[in-house]
Amino acid sequence: FHALECERFSICNEEKRNLSLGGHVGFDSLPEQLVSKSVTQGFCFNILCVGETGIGKSTLMNTLFNTMFENEEASHYQNGVYLRPRTYDLQETNVRLKLTIVDTVGFGDQINKEDSYKPIVDYIDTQFENYLQEELKIKRSLFNYHDTRIHICLYFIAPTGHSLKSLDLVTMKKLDSKVNIIPIIAKADTISKSELHKFKIKIMSELVSNGVQIYQFPTDDETVSEINASMNAHLPFAVVGSVEEVKVGNKAVRARQYPWGVVQVENESHCDFVKLREMLIRVNMEDLREQTHARHYELYRRCKLEEMGFKDTDPDSEPFSLQETYEAKRKEFLGDLQRKEEEMRQMFVNKVKETEAELKDKERELHEKFEQLKRMHQEEKKKVEDKRGYLEEEMNAFNKRKAAAETLSLSQPVKKDKDKKNRSVNMENQSGVSASSSKVMMAKANVEPLNCQSWWQAIQCCTCLVHNATWRPGGLF
Amino acid sequence: QTKQGERKQYVGFATLPNQVHRKSVKKGFDFTLMVAGESGMGKSTLVNSLFLTDLYKDRKLLNAEERINQTVEIIKHTVDIEEKGVKLKLTIVDTPGFGDAVNNNECWKPITDYIDQQFEQYFRDESGLNRKNIQDNRVHCCLYFIPPFGHGLRPVDVEFMKALHEKVNIIPLIAKADCLTPNEIKKLKDRIREEIDKFGIKVYQFPECDSDEDEEFKQLDKELKECTPFAVIGSNTVVEARGQRVRGRLYPWGIVEGMHTRIFHVCSALFMENQSHCDFVKLRNMLIRSHMHDLKDVTCDVHYENYRAQCIQEMTSKLAQDNRMESPIPILPLSTPDVDTEKLIKMKDEELKRMQEMLNKMQQQMHDKEQ
Numbered sequence: 060f061h062a063l064e065c066e067r068f069s070i071c072n073e074e075k076r077n078l079s080l081g082g083h084v085g086f087d088s089l090p091e092q093l094v095s096k097s098v099t100q101g102f103c104f105n106i107l108c109v110g111e112t113g114i115g116k117s118t119l120m121n122t123l124f125n126t127m128f129e130n131e132e133a134s135h136y137q138n139g140v141y142l143r144p145r146t147y148d149l150q151e152t153n154v155r156l157k158l159t160i161v162d163t164v165g166f167g168d169q170i171n172k173e174d175s176y177k178p179i180v181d182y183i184d185t186q187f188e189n190y191l192q193e194e195l196k197i198k199r200s201l202f203n204y205h206d207t208r209i210h211i212c213l214y215f216i217a218p219t220g221h222s223l224k225s226l227d228l229v230t231m232k233k234l235d236s237k238v239n240i241i242p243i244i245a246k247a248d249t250i251s252k253s254e255l256h257k258f259k260i261k262i263m264s265e266l267v268s269n270g271v272q273i274y275q276f277p278t279d280d281e282t283v284s285e286i287n288a289s290m291n292a293h294l295p296f297a298v299v300g301s302v303e304e305v306k307v308g309n310k311a312v313r314a315r316q317y318p319w320g321v322v323q324v325e326n327e328s329h330c331d332f333v334k335l336r337e338m339l340i341r342v343n344m345e346d347l348r349e350q351t352h353a354r355h356y357e358l359y360r361r362c363k364l365e366e367m368g369f370k371d372t373d374p375d376s377e378p379f380s381l382q383e384t385y386e387a388k389r390k391e392f393l394g395d396l397q398r399k400e401e402e403m404r405q406m407f408v409n410k411v412k413e414t415e416a417e418l419k420d421k422e423r424e425l426h427e428k429f430e431q432l433k434r435m436h437q438e439e440k441k442k443v444e445d446k447r448g449y450l451e452e453e454m455n456a457f458n459k460r461k462a463a464a465e466t467l468s469l470s471q472p473v474k475k476d477k478d479k480k481n482r483s484v485n486m487e488n489q490s491g492v493s494a495s496s497s498k499v500m501m502a503k504a505n506v507e508p509l510n511c512q513s514w515w516q517a518i519q520c521c522t523c524l525v526h527n528a529t530w531r532p533g534g535l536f
Numbered sequence: 537q538t539k540q541g542e543r544k545q546y547v548g549f550a551t552l553p554n555q556v557h558r559k560s561v562k563k564g565f566d567f568t569l570m571v572a573g574e575s576g577m578g579k580s581t582l583v584n585s586l587f588l589t590d591l592y593k594d595r596k597l598l599n600a601e602e603r604i605n606q607t608v609e610i611i612k613h614t615v616d617i618e619e620k621g622v623k624l625k626l627t628i629v630d631t632p633g634f635g636d637a638v639n640n641n642e643c644w645k646p647i648t649d650y651i652d653q654q655f656e657q658y659f660r661d662e663s664g665l666n667r668k669n670i671q672d673n674r675v676h677c678c679l680y681f682i683p684p685f686g687h688g689l690r691p692v693d694v695e696f697m698k699a700l701h702e703k704v705n706i707i708p709l710i711a712k713a714d715c716l717t718p719n720e721i722k723k724l725k726d727r728i729r730e731e732i733d734k735f736g737i738k739v740y741q742f743p744e745c746d747s748d749e750d751e752e753f754k755q756l757d758k759e760l761k762e763c764t765p766f767a768v769i770g771s772n773t774v775v776e777a778r779g780q781r782v783r784g785r786l787y788p789w790g791i792v793e794g795m796h797t798r799i800f801h802v803c804s805a806l807f808m809e810n811q812s813h814c815d816f817v818k819l820r821n822m823l824i825r826s827h828m829h830d831l832k833d834v835t836c837d838v839h840y841e842n843y844r845a846q847c848i849q850e851m852t853s854k855l856a857q858d859n860r861m862e863s864p865i866p867i868l869p870l871s872t873p874d875v876d877t878e879k880l881i882k883m884k885d886e887e888l889k890r891m892q893e894m895l896n897k898m899q900q901q902m903h904d905k906e907q
Contacts, residue, residue, distance in 0.1 A: 084820075
């Protein structure tokens with residue numbers, strides 16, 4: 060930044076003089092130069108239509124622009140309100156227009172409509188934000204930036220004939236500081252002339268008493284102040300939209316045909332469509348764009364920057380150099396940031412300590428559990444060992460008894476064997492000892508060689524031997 | 537507005553240009569023109585001739601000894617003029633003293649400083665919170681007067697133009713062209729154009745014609761471009777010639793009809809060639825009648841944007857050195873230095889996330905074990 064030495068130049072700023080010219084200089088062509096440039100660049104215009112599903116938003120757009128913009132009927136069952144922008148390139152003579160129509164899908168359909176206005180406000184703010192971002196870029200190209208900011212919001216009021224709905228009031232109040240609003244009464248062919256008059260008055264008084272600021276057609280330019288002033292008195296416009304044509308007289312006009320008559324869209328005594336078109340498109344389109352940029356966008360920008368912490372410079376203050384401002388801000392924010400850093404570091408340290416402590420606790424718990432489980436396991440093991448010991452003892456006892464039985468059987472006389480043979484067939488037992496079952500068992504066991512590998516298997520073998528033994532009470536056969 | 541047979545199809549946004557026209561007339565226009573060159577080149581006279589008015593009443597001319605150590609001054613004159621309902625706030629920025637001293641080292645510095653200061657002021661205004669009434673004092677065009685007595689550009693001419701060509705639209709002119717015969721003028725113009733190319737000076741370029749313009753216009757446009765730098769003569773005197781009162785200069789050897797004009801169309805930027813002994817009319821038509829707005833646009837879209845970008849980059853490089861800072865002016869962070877910081881932050885974030893996940897998992901496991 061260059062610090063200028065004030066002696067080096069002086070501004071001899073004589074009071075602006077009005078000089079008379081000695082001839083035709085030619086700068087009266089400046090407006091034409093400007094116009095020719097903007098025609099080359101092309102124009103863009105963005106319309107937001109807010110209204111209940113089915114109230115005639117799409118039809119009105121089609122009627123206004125004489126084009127069938129593709130759209131299917133919207134459903135009533137949307138979860139919430141969402142905005143659907145569509146961009147079209149139109150041309151009329153040599154004028155190119157990039158038109159964006161934003162529809163509010165699902166508006167008014169939900170049972171709880173408290174948040175219905177939010178997506179709309181968010182959308183408008185987002186477009187402002189995008190423009191602001193572009194404006195703040197280092198390398199910016201504002202002259203060929205596609206401006207998506209909403210220039211006009213057409214608010215569709217249902218033709219109840221009574222008054223605004225609560226949703227209408229709430230929504231318009233939220234939107235009036237962000238966008239130019241023109242309220243229109245939709246499907247106006249359901250209202251009679253007298254009802255319409257009362258309806259309009261009621262609507263306007265409700266808007267005024269609630270402080271809703273709708274767009275006023277400008278009356279500062281003498282060329283158009285008269286027509287604008289008279290149109291302001293006709294708000295809200297009662298419109299009828301139609302893309303179908305009906306033959307009236309010898310012409311085909313856009314109209315709606317009823318058994319009781321034909322409502323002609325472009326007949327000013329039938330509805331205010333022509334007024335809307337005149338005001339919106341043919342007279343004030345440029346003013347709407349200007350207001351959006353100079354008023355609504357500037358308001359958004361100012362709020363946003365104030366939020367970010369920038370303050371306005373005092374208009375009476377000395378022109379200070381950016382260098383100094385920079386230094387001052389630098390000190391201030393350096394201090395702030397250091398403080399914040401400390402806070403965060405402290406918080407982080409605390410959090411880590413906490414988590415560490417938690418982890419330690421959990422570790423201890425786990426360890427305890429492990430010990431407990433280990434103990435239990437030890438106990439179980441001991442029990443099993445005991446049982447095993449017991450079982451081994453039994454086995455030993457059994458073997459002893461078995462050995463005893465063997466020696467006993469060997470000392471018996473032979474004839475007992477013969478008796479046995481005389482008795483029956485399937486006699487495996489050759490000892491022929493009749494007695495208690497245990498003795499029989501032992502005898503059997505004596506004869507059968509034990510092939511088992513383990514004491515467990517042995518028990519089982521004996522068991523199945525017992526099972527298989529064909530024995531009847533009283534002895535073996 | 538409605539055409540027969542197309543009545544149904546007519547929507548009406550074709551009136552947009554008219555709406556723009558209407559609003560611009562209501563708002564009025566402004567233009568800042570700087571003139572630079574040594575004393576006595578005819579700058580003031582030319583300005584008066586251009587705007588058919590006398591801006592320089594009662595000015596004091598210095599003599600040679602007063603000029604030895606002459607420093608360059610910057611003097612602004614602002615006037616409001618109106619023609620056919622169109623208002624123009626015209627500011628002429630004079631640079632008396634330029635090139636007059638014996639040592640003219642960096643005599644263009646006050647001029648570049650002035651231009652930069654206007655940019656800076658605009659930048660500050662544009663970045664402020666309240667932008668309702670920003671005044672645009674940026675210099676839209678600089679007419680640079682080259683003396684006709686030499687063989688082309690002199691070192692001071694080259695240095696001046698090189699110092700300014702990226703800050704303002706420069707239109708070089710051959711001053712006092714009535715001392716050159718047509719051949720000499722042609723030779724000098726060729727020479728100057730060559731040297732401008734050679735030294736890489738970027739003078740104001742006329743925008744290309746639209747391809748759908750008619751042939752006549754394209755031809756005129758071509759001639760205009762081949763005629764640069766314009767050789768001009770200025771005059772404050774009105775003389776009578778052939779029954780008409782014209783601005784001209786009276787010599788014993790006849791009248792140079794400098795300002796005699798014929799017919800002019802305005803809106804369509806078509807202008808007829810006229811019988812002029814110099815390029816004054818071409819200059820006037822180009823400067824005022826067809827390219828005035830373009831000069832403003834180039835200043836806003838090119839020169840100012842360059843200045844602004846440079847300004848911001850200087851500021852953010854300082855911020856980057858400081859490493860954590862706030863700027864006094866709302867700007868977006870530069871992508872290059874912050875890309876690294878952002879990456880770092882992202883990495884740390886992810887680390888934290890991972891650690892958190894691990895913690896959660898462990899907690900879950902222990903919870904399961906409990907059960």
